[in-house]
Amino acid sequence: MLDLLGQGNSAWNTFLQRPELAGPVLLIGMLLLLMAIAIVATTWAKCAKHQAEMSLKQSMVERGMSVDEIERVLKTGSSDK
Numbered sequence: 001m002l003d004l005l006g007q008g009n010s011a012w013n014t015f016l017q018r019p020e021l022a023g024p025v026l027l028i029g030m031l032l033l034l035m036a037i038a039i040v041a042t043t044w045a046k047c048a049k050h051q052a053e054m055s056l057k058q059s060m061v062e063r064g065m066s067v068d069e070i071e072r073v074l075k076t077g078s079s080d081k
Contacts, residue, residue: 057074
């Protein structure tokens with residue numbers, strides 16, 4: 001068999017000798033990739049939401065709103081979800 005990695009008994013050679021493993025290996029690889037993408041996307045969305053909330057709070061403080069007003073605005077916004 002073709003020795004692509006220069007190793008006589010490598011995992012790559014085993015894979016090349018057993019092409020029936022290509023489907024399951026690719027399927028598992030794609031599932032792992034999709035899981036990683038989902039984790040990154042979820043984390044990114046949470047960070048973006050948190051940043052937007054912090055920006056809103058900062059702008060309300062800069063406008064001179066009281067703590068009670070800020071809490072009321074935030075409670076109103078969270079009850080709409």
